[in-house]
């Protein structure tokens with residue numbers, strides 16, 4: 001897996017101060033995507049153990065609420081194994097911190113992936129220009145949902161996060 005950027009603290013990619021990893025690779029090709037430079041899965045640099053250790057360090061402070069995975073699409077086919085290993089390790093080290101993941105897939109398409117048990121919040125769906133709404137928190141278009149993954153898996157229906 002390649003990545004483009006690691007942000008040490010951001011308030012605009014989920015609730016609270018968050019570490020954000022921007023990965024390369026996306027096959028959704030949404031018209032007017034804000035980050036088309038992330039589509040090529042070979043863009044950026046290789047995500048190695050060094051970057052993983054950096055994320056582990058950045059997550060340490062108490063004021064950091066959790067980790068956000070964005071892109072690109074963290075669930076692009078060739079990213080899935082690396083993301084699985086990363087979220088598993090982060091959850092084991094920091095069970096109290098939450099993990100948010102942005103994907104262009106709809107929840108029903110990826111809910112059965114093994115890695116989903118480590119994800120707390122999923123923002124799902126492609127960016128749809130006709131449904132663009134700048135008043136929405138943490139997402140670009142009204143079709144995208146902010147999903148409470150644990151509750152949704154438990155109840156076998158999509159339950160949106162109460163904010």
Ligand code: SF4
Nearest residue numbers: 026029030033072104
């Ligand atoms: S899923 Fe996200 S990164 Fe991929 S094309 Fe759509 S808006 Fe861009």
